Amino acid sequence: QKEVEQDPGPLSVPEGAIVSLNCTYSNSAFQYFMWYRQYSRKGPELLMYTYSSGNKEDGRFTAQVDKSSKYISLFIRDSQPSDSATYLCATIKAAGNKLTFGGGTRVLVKP
Amino acid sequence: AAGVIQSPRHLIKEKRETATLKCYPIPRHDTVYWYQQGPGQDPQFLISFYEKMQSDKGSIPDRFSAQQFSDYHSELNMSSLELGDSALYFCASSLVGGSAPEAFFGQGTRLTVV
Numbered sequence: 160q161k162e163v164e165q166d167p168g169p170l171s172v173p174e175g176a177i178v179s180l181n182c183t184y185s186n187s188a189f190q191y192f193m194w195y196r197q198y199s200r201k202g203p204e205l206l207m208y209t210y211s212s213g214n215k216e217d218g219r220f221t222a223q224v225d226k227s228s229k230y231i232s233l234f235i236r237d238s239q240p241s242d243s244a245t246y247l248c249a250t251i252k253a254a255g256n257k258l259t260f261g262g263g264t265r266v267l268v269k270p
Numbered sequence: 271a272a273g274v275i276q277s278p279r280h281l282i283k284e285k286r287e288t289a290t291l292k293c294y295p296i297p298r299h300d301t302v303y304w305y306q307q308g309p310g311q312d313p314q315f316l317i318s319f320y321e322k323m324q325s326d327k328g329s330i331p332d333r334f335s336a337q338q339f340s341d342y343h344s345e346l347n348m349s350s351l352e353l354g355d356s357a358l359y360f361c362a363s364s365l366v367g368g369s370a371p372e373a374f375f376g377q378g379t380r381l382t383v384v
Contacts, residue, residue: 191371202274202360202375203313210371247312251373255301255366257326258373260312 162186165248165261174270178235182248182261185229189250189259192224194233197245197263206233206246238268272297274363274376282382283351291346291379295363301325302344303373304336307358319344320366351383 165182172178180194191210195203209215212226223232231248245265249258275294283289295302301320305313315328319338330336333351338344348355358380362373 193372195375200358200378200380202377205372205374208372251371254371255318255320255325255364257303257315257318257328258305258313258362259315262312 160185161262162189162259163248163250163261166264167262169265169267171267171269172238174238174240174268176238176268178233178238178242178266178268180233180235180246180248180264180266182231183229184231184250184259186250186252186259187226187229188252190253191251192222192231193249193251193258194220194222195247195249196242197247199244203247235266238266240268240270242266243268274361274374276359276361276376276379278379279377280380280382282384284384285351285353287351287383289348289351289381291348291359291361291381293344293346293361293363293376295342295344295361296365296374299342299363299365299374301364301366301373302338302342303362303364304330304344304346305360305362305375307360307378309357313360316346348381353383356381356383 193208194206221234245263248261303318304316307313316330364373
């Protein structure tokens with residue numbers, strides 16, 4: 160079983176909808192939680208990272224972490240066709256440690 | 271802002287040949303990571319270096335080796351290439367000394383073994 164689980168999708172939404180992405184993890188040692196966006200054949204692009212439980216907002220993106228339930232979420236408001244990509248959650252135990260990825264969720268925002 | 275630079279972007283090799291992938295981290299970053307991503311898969315960790323010393327090792331085949339040089343660039347050497355080595359290879363860098371956990375990825379090298 161993977162340490163970080165993520166629904167592979169694909170998740171198809173109409174333009175302007177809220178996209179909700181989720182991951183669960185099993186190792187309590189994970190301390191930092193990140194979301195990457197990856198377009199086809201491109202490198203993963205860091206969107207946000209969080210450390211503690213709670214919410215963190217950056218523009219149209221909101222990341223949530225619930226360490227008690229080991230649950231990570233990313234919400235994309237007012238989704239745009241340009242948001243169509245694969246979204247990867249990732250965790251690390253400490254700065255400098257390897258990233259442990261979820262499998263990625265493919266998102267398609269239809270105009 | 272400067273990003274992680276990888277070269278070459280594309281590489282075609284024959285079975286049993288050798289390939290060398292290069293990575294230039296973001297300036298002042300002290301940690302470099304190598305990942306392998308197969309089609310439809312998430313990136314798999316291969317190896318990392320902190321201040322030019324190997325800091326962690328993942329599922330890297332014995333046929334692969336890597337190092338980080340004095341200028342902090344890193345090279346991944348792959349020998350006796352197999353068809354299954356065809357994948358996207360990403361390098362990422364971070365600044366551990368500043369306790370910043372964010373790792374930034376390069377655009378990758380697409381390796382095709384024929």
